[in-house]
Amino acid sequence: MKLSYKWLRNYIDIDLNGKALEHELTFSGIEVEAVEHQGELLEQIIVAEIKSREAHPGSEHLSICQVDNGEEILQVICGAANCAAGSKVALAPVGADLGEFKIKRAKLRGEESYGMLCSEKELGISDNHDGIMILDENFEPGRHLSDYYDKSDVIFDVEITPNRPDLLCITGIARDLSALLHKSLQMPEPVLPAGKGDIRKLLKLENQATDLCTRYTARMIKDVKIGASPQWLKRSLEAVGMRSINNVVDVTNYVMLELGHPLHAFDYKLVAEQTILMRRGQAGERFTDLQNITHDLNAEDLVIADPQKVIALAGVIGAANSQISEETRDIIIESANFLYNSVRRTSKRLSIFTDSAYRFERDMSDEQAELASRRCCELILQTAGGELVSGMLDSYPKPVGTILVTIRPGRVEKVLSVKIAPEQIRRYLESLGLILHKEEAESMEFEIPHYRKDLTREIDLIEEIIRLYGYNNIEQKLQIRKIMNYDIFRNRRQVQDMLVSLGFCEVVNWSFSDPADLDKLRIEEADERRRFVTLKNPLGSSYAIMRPVLLPDILRNVLSNINYGQKSLKLFEMNKVFRQSSGKLAQEDYHLCGVMTGNREQVFWGRKVEDLDFYDIKGVVEDILSVMRLRNWEERNSDERYYQSGTGLDFYLSSVKLASMGKLDGKVCRSYGIEQVCYSFDIYLDAIYRQKRELIPAYQEIAKFPPVLRDLSFVISREFDVSEIRKTILESGGKQISQIVLFDEYKGKNIAAEKRSLTFSLTFSSSKKTLNDDIIAREMHNIIQNLEKKYRIELR
Amino acid sequence: MIEELKRLVEQAAQEINQAARQHDLMQLKSQYLGKKSAVNGFLQRLVELPTAERPGFGKIVNEAKQKLEALLKSRLETLKDAEYTQELQSERLDLSMPGRRFERGVLHPITQTWRDIEDLFLGLGFQVADGPDVEDEYHNFDALNTPQDHPARDLSDTFYIKDDVLLRTHTSPVQVRVMENTKPPIKIICPGRTYRNDNDATHSPCFHQVEALVVDEGISLADLRDMLNHFAQELFGPEIAVRIRPHFFPFTEPSAEMDMVCPKCLGSGCSLCKETGWLELGGAGIVDPNVFEIVGIDGEKYTGYAFGLGIDRIAMLRFGITDMRLLFGNDVRFLRQFR
């Protein structure tokens, strides 16, 4: 629903800027979806007078106008048919910002133009785009248009929750704001003249469907003059996006927006037999609405009819056969209420969605009908003249009684955990229109206003209280303690689970170790791991220290499994290692250590049996590091001496060692009784958790244009590493290279002994354009040239 | 001319329906519908007709083209279907051969049990706390109200690093550390590795324990019993009841040992429960006010319960493992049973 700030201020004296009001609305439960500042445009628009108009020599549709902007004469090219010398027009000068575009000095078919003459639509004044806007001849050239049209307003587009139909109008919002901001509320209090004659002699109501039509009132005004609405009325409607039709229809719409209650006006002359019936539709009956669309009715529909024809679908839409026209003289004002679900069913079934149906299907108040009728007649008399007929017809079969709800301040405190004094509770509720009915020691009974059908229970009142008190003014309880680190907790599990799915069995060993293990692993005297923690009363000498490394235990596990005939093994342990610390206790860090040996994969029919190699375990380590959210680590030759020389790697991030891996030295294996090739890795979990990492991967836009793949195969000396070659390719291939995959390595037959053949698969992609063959050819040429220069490669 | 066209269409239709291979169909298509085909030839011959008859005949030629196109399409489908049917007959799989799997590993049964316990408590709003294995005497004993000369401090039970530094004998010091740093309400579990100087068929010098601690206003023995029952039933099944018996722990008062119905015989008695129908599960109790005083929690305002259980023991009971040493033997033939 659109809400005009200016209009709102007719009822409540507030002086907030747009932002502040948006905040108040939002935190009272009225969500603001958009804010539009109107009228700023008109401050840039100048009143100008067309001094002369000539045809454009280069175009039939354009004319060359000389316009007076109050200071000088400017040439402006205009395409409208209605531009004529002597007219006062709205000039957007060079530099004016019309939102969708900015006015610039331009040349139109060879003729200079210093501005633009605007239509009403371009200025946001109306939807009229038939030619330029012609201003009142009294407007003074040079003045800003905003001096004549005060269109400055802030329009809020608010979303009203379905439980609050009372907020579907400007006074409803004003009422809520007055309670919230402690400002007095000025509700319209329409007063009607006594009128002449007697409506009962002119019109009869017959309510034949009292279950669906809970109230129906009718008033009449004779001798109205149908015509254009006055400016204030037009502006009010247009500001919130409603079209002006004529003074009577506009008033009914105005009152709907003001009080929330939809109304309908009939031309008295077109109502047959001076009788209005409220009845169910009949099978086979048809109805043609104001939009000239015909609908089939059934007994579920409530219709307003005269004895001869249907004149409206109750609460949904009227018919052309009885609508107000220029010839109308006497009018009937309907203000009624209809059962909400009946309106909803009809509106949905027939796909007629009107402002009226939108409100009725949210359950309006029977009581409001009379006020709306009174207000409507008051305004029609003001804007369309005429004479009120005395009296009001009113079919109101079951007037609503008083609704009382009891609230206990003790209960308020229990639910909200704030103590609110009974007097304060009373003030809050009274500011919303509730009336204290009875007060007892520990409870108060309130009468609920008819427009708040949503308030039926104590808890509903408590909700109103906290809304006014402010949700965020409640002190937080602070009961939840931060004890665990969920990121690390989850990540440890992710790493374990990943290893399991890669075929690893988890082992669990005691935390004791033998100092001789450090010798077997060739760990140097100066190594920190030598500063181990010794037990005073160990189980025995081979359990004398707290283990500083996990590897020896896993190697012992490998040996015992091999002895049981299990020769292909993938084992890991995730546990603490210990060493002395500067403090009283020990330095304890989680490590993840693993060993792989034997076949690459489980033996199966149809699958080649192959031995594991270095790159299998390197892949595992790369997987672990990336699950641990490490990126861009650095690889160096390992300084661990238990790896076979030249087959170990250490992984670093900003010069902190985070992992190592490699092929175990054969002698080290043999010292543990193992005769087969083993590979191992050691991941420094806690050291990695201490690093800054991108814990939640940020989505990267996927290239919109199809990627282009190119293979690159060449023979190259073995002295150059793939990482170096990759870098060269990346650097010479431009920004379009998104992936470089090593596809194949080949050594042997047909290749010189000191050389190898490498095949890379390159992916080029761009988010900006389709990569054509020329671009790719250029990039590939660059890459090959650089590779030839640097490594003397031979293409294959 | 119409007759001539009719004959041509009839002949083409016959040939199409007799075509045996997809290749033949392609040839027929170019022969009858191609640019230089006979059917197209009729269109070129339109000029021979009187002007008035031209549109009518053009229409007939086009209809003939459409008819032949439809025939070609349907014959092509028929041939493809036949080919596919033949393929199906030649492709006979021995469905009984085993699927080609990748070796899947396994988490150690201790880890599996550990995780199940963590998840159970996480769902109940507990957090998981961790602490050092190498602990000082203060957190392991003093702060837990264990007197200086208590037999638990004996060298024969406890591994010592220095005079006042040891390997924690339970995870209770983690509770102490949390209480020192955190105001109630506290709801934690502390799973972890613990150490006792014991090594035989039923005792491992390294073992795993989980302790739970709840400190808040109004916590009572009733809450503890509720939790113990829930815990046992979630891990061992809905038939498992828990009972508690008076016992002594320095850090709880009242203290209790808890037993659960033997999950193997459900209480009727078997060798596992030594014919008693019950199995000892662990220790429990209401946090001793002295402990609260030591860690600086108002023992008048707050009460709490704590209990501790052996993870390894629960793992053995759940998986039916009878020998403790299997747990630390890491034989893959053992481990892979728990995949």
Ligand SMILES: [Zn+2]
């Ligand atoms: Zn039993």
